[in-house]
Amino acid sequence: MGKALTKNQTLVLDTLSKADGPLSAYSILDDLRDEGMQAPPQVYRALEKLLKTGLIHRLESLNAYIACRDPDCVSHPVTGFAICETCGDVSEFAGEKISKQLKDWEDDNGFLVEKTTIELRGICRPCKG
Amino acid sequence: MGKALTKNQTLVLDTLSKADGPLSAYSILDDLRDEGMQAPPQVYRALEKLLKTGLIHRLESLNAYIACRDPDCVSHPVTGFAICETCGDVSEFAGEKISKQLKDWEDDNGFLVEKTTIELRGICRPCKG
DNA sequence: ATAGCGAGCGTTATATTGTAACGCAATAAC
DNA sequence: GTTATTGCGTTACAATATAACGCTCGCTAT
Ligand SMILES: [Zn+2]
Ligand SMILES: [Zn+2]
Ligand SMILES: [Zn+2]
Ligand SMILES: [Zn+2]
Numbered sequence: 001m002g003k004a005l006t007k008n009q010t011l012v013l014d015t016l017s018k019a020d021g022p023l024s025a026y027s028i029l030d031d032l033r034d035e036g037m038q039a040p041p042q043v044y045r046a047l048e049k050l051l052k053t054g055l056i057h058r059l060e061s062l063n064a065y066i067a068c069r070d071p072d073c074v075s076h077p078v079t080g081f082a083i084c085e086t087c088g089d090v091s092e093f094a095g096e097k098i099s100k101q102l103k104d105w106e107d108d109n110g111f112l113v114e115k116t117t118i119e120l121r122g123i124c125r126p127c128k129g
Numbered sequence: 130m131g132k133a134l135t136k137n138q139t140l141v142l143d144t145l146s147k148a149d150g151p152l153s154a155y156s157i158l159d160d161l162r163d164e165g166m167q168a169p170p171q172v173y174r175a176l177e178k179l180l181k182t183g184l185i186h187r188l189e190s191l192n193a194y195i196a197c198r199d200p201d202c203v204s205h206p207v208t209g210f211a212i213c214e215t216c217g218d219v220s221e222f223a224g225e226k227i228s229k230q231l232k233d234w235e236d237d238n239g240f241l242v243e244k245t246t247i248e249l250r251g252i253c254r255p256c257k258g
Numbered sequence: 259a260t261a262g263c264g265a266g267c268g269t270t271a272t273a274t275t276g277t278a279a280c281g282c283a284a285t286a287a288c
Numbered sequence: 289g290t291t292a293t294t295g296c297g298t299t300a301c302a303a304t305a306t307a308a309c310g311c312t313c314g315c316t317a318t
Binding site (some may be wrong): 031047060061080082084085091093095097098101104105106109110111112113114116117118119120121122123124125128 | 150163180190209211213214220222227230231233234235238239240241242243244245246247248249250251252253254257
């Protein structure tokens with residue numbers, strides 16, 4: 001049983017869920033000034049918890065955060081992100097096959113993976129026209 | 130023909146080449162105070178050039194930089210990194226097969242990739258014991 | 259019940275990472 | 289030679305993230 005979220009955690013998750021793209025920690029903070037968020041640690045602590053429970057993801061190449069939109073995310077071995085440089089849109093994808101290739105490398109090299117980051121930067125189909 | 134590197138670019142590359150792990154921009158700066166590096170822009174400009182020419186890589190999940198140690202790096206479709214959380218060691222690997230899986234996804238989704246980030250965080254074989 | 263524990267909170271201050279913008283110097287192109 | 293380009297050195301600043309403190313609340317072992 002995952003515990004219920006606290007007020008701050010809910011505020012941050014709601015902000016990310018309503019956004020149509022990734023948000024920086026500080027833009028989340030700005031959005032929530034009126035609901036009682038006053039300082040970075042409050043946002044970062046909420047983000048940390050939400051990351052741990054898998055409700056949101058961090059995009060390392062953007063220093064930004066996004067709500068998970070894949071209901072089956074936790075059941076996938078690895079998750080990748082395709083980030084459009086033009087419109088900012090982010091697509092989350094499940095790397096089922098990629099995961100196998102990575103596992104091969106890990107096994108060959110005796111590396112025990114705790115977290116995998118896969119991020120593609122480029123141009124999405126709509127933006128290519 | 131790649132142009133010759135400037136003095137600052139050479140200093141930064143040498144620092145990264147001699148290091149036995151990734152370095153932050155500011156630790157490079159500290160290392161080079163005595164050789165004339167005085168302020169962040171000098172380091173960041175050198176890093177930018179070295180990244181563009183493929184002589185170094187940026188580790189997004191670490192906000193750090195590392196000299197490329199794969200002589201064939203440019204000929205590989207994608208490069209991945211395995212980062213040990215315990216000893217800080219970084220292994221660069223060529224993702225030949227992974228690249229094919231990614232390309233499938235890109236083709237299926239009409240996504241034009243410009244840069245691919247693959248970073249594994251975990252425990253390396255020596256550290257597992 | 260109550261004392262202790264753990265998680266989260268609100269706050270202040272600070273650390274770390276990265277850029278904008280300026281004028282100048284060296285170099286390459288014409 | 290004149291003119292673009294590229295990089296340099298500098299100041300100032302923006303953006304991202306964390307340390308540390310004391311407090312409250314809910315749980316739980318005694
Ligand atoms: Zn997800
Ligand atoms: Zn797009
Ligand atoms: Zn390389
Ligand atoms: Zn290790």
